[in-house]
Amino acid sequence: ITQLQSKGGLRCNVIANAANWRLKPGGGGVNAAIYNAAGEDLQRATKECADTLRPGSSVAVPLPSTSPLHQREGVTHIIHVLGPNMNPMRPDCLKNDYTKGSKILHEAYTSLFENFVAIVQSCMGKQNTEPALEKPATAVTSPNDSKTKRECNHDSERTKKHKLVQPNTSSNQAREGDSKRSGVTTTKTWGSWAQALYELAMHPENYKNSDSLLEISDDFVVLNDLYPKAKRHVLVVSRKDGLDSLADVKKEHLPLLRRMHSAGVKWAQKFLEEDSSLVFRLGYHSVPSMRQLHLHIISQDFNSASLKNKKHWNSFTTTFFLDSVDVIEEIDQRGSATISSDDRVLAMELRCHRCRSAHPNIPKLKSHIASCKSSFPSHLLQKDRLLSSSTMHMDCT
Ligand SMILES: [Zn+2]
Ligand SMILES: [Zn+2]
Numbered sequence: 001i002t003q004l005q006s007k008g009g010l011r012c013n014v015i016a017n018a019a020n021w022r023l024k025p026g027g028g029g030v031n032a033a034i035y036n037a038a039g040e041d042l043q044r045a046t047k048e049c050a051d052t053l054r055p056g057s058s059v060a061v062p063l064p065s066t067s068p069l070h071q072r073e074g075v076t077h078i079i080h081v082l083g084p085n086m087n088p089m090r091p092d093c094l095k096n097d098y099t100k101g102s103k104i105l106h107e108a109y110t111s112l113f114e115n116f117v118a119i120v121q122s123c124m125g126k127q128n129t130e131p132a133l134e135k136p137a138t139a140v141t142s143p144n145d146s147k148t149k150r151e152c153n154h155d156s157e158r159t160k161k162h163k164l165v166q167p168n169t170s171s172n173q174a175r176e177g178d179s180k181r182s183g184v185t186t187t188k189t190w191g192s193w194a195q196a197l198y199e200l201a202m203h204p205e206n207y208k209n210s211d212s213l214l215e216i217s218d219d220f221v222v223l224n225d226l227y228p229k230a231k232r233h234v235l236v237v238s239r240k241d242g243l244d245s246l247a248d249v250k251k252e253h254l255p256l257l258r259r260m261h262s263a264g265v266k267w268a269q270k271f272l273e274e275d276s277s278l279v280f281r282l283g284y285h286s287v288p289s290m291r292q293l294h295l296h297i298i299s300q301d302f303n304s305a306s307l308k309n310k311k312h313w314n315s316f317t318t319t320f321f322l323d324s325v326d327v328i329e330e331i332d333q334r335g336s337a338t339i340s341s342d343d344r345v346l347a348m349e350l351r352c353h354r355c356r357s358a359h360p361n362i363p364k365l366k367s368h369i370a371s372c373k374s375s376f377p378s379h380l381l382q383k384d385r386l387l388s389s390s391t392m393h394m395d396c397t
Pocket of ligand 1: 296
């Protein structure tokens, strides 16, 4: 590690580090060697990006130019990645479940490569040069000689998103062009991953073969969230260019919102016919992580392996989640939606969405909600905020 370029002649900008869950320098092996070579700068920079790492995820840390590893060896980024864990002394032990282990390993690699691509893309964007991707790409890779600083690219950003089929390179480029032309409505910059829904909404025909795509209309597309946070979790994505999120919605968009709502109700109804025990809620995230206005239709069992952290939970069970009926009413009356919640509510304690009891961690919360039979909070029982087989008018056949 200390002689990558100086003696080894390898021009490596990015190093993938098999990290530990606390992202600490210790331990033996390569993790310790990387932290030693990079000095305290890496510890500091890592802390700014993340405190811990889940198995199957990664975090890209820009290495400060003061770090010896950056200065002497030209390394600009370390991507910490955490694989599956079989050690019962550490969190998320899989108890020798190798099926799950393989899945997490797959996620870890996917996350690692996505972070790497994001680094390459950001270098391309800033330097306007071709990346040297055709050069040998091993575990230690050398995209180009970048001195640009960039922001942390945390995996949680990816995992909370609705995964689609990966757009291919050509549609990627098309999308960047599109976003330049239309990116005038907001000052928010969206990462490459956050553009996936936008890309789908603009070019659904490219995704026709995807299992996750359920319906295409002129106004919207309906798809399964590929990281469903419940048994049933679909998205109704507006196809209107320029509507990145609820913040962009005005009174003129009311008919669109109503059509998206009706589509959501229709799909909830269909799912209820298949499983009458489900209860659905339709709503928008106050501050969505993905570009392009989209409505979530999510069953309230929250029984899903993809629901992994506090952010996931709180984004669907706090004021961060705005019921579609309320959004429509408010826009009708006031001309815009009030977005009072921000990311901070996502850090709140974990509470059962039914009885509001507090729980120390996700596993405990999950085991509670699996058996909680309390009725839903009273405000959710009004105005058709919840859809169930008893609230829906099921057609008699
Ligand atoms: Zn969303
Ligand atoms: Zn409860």
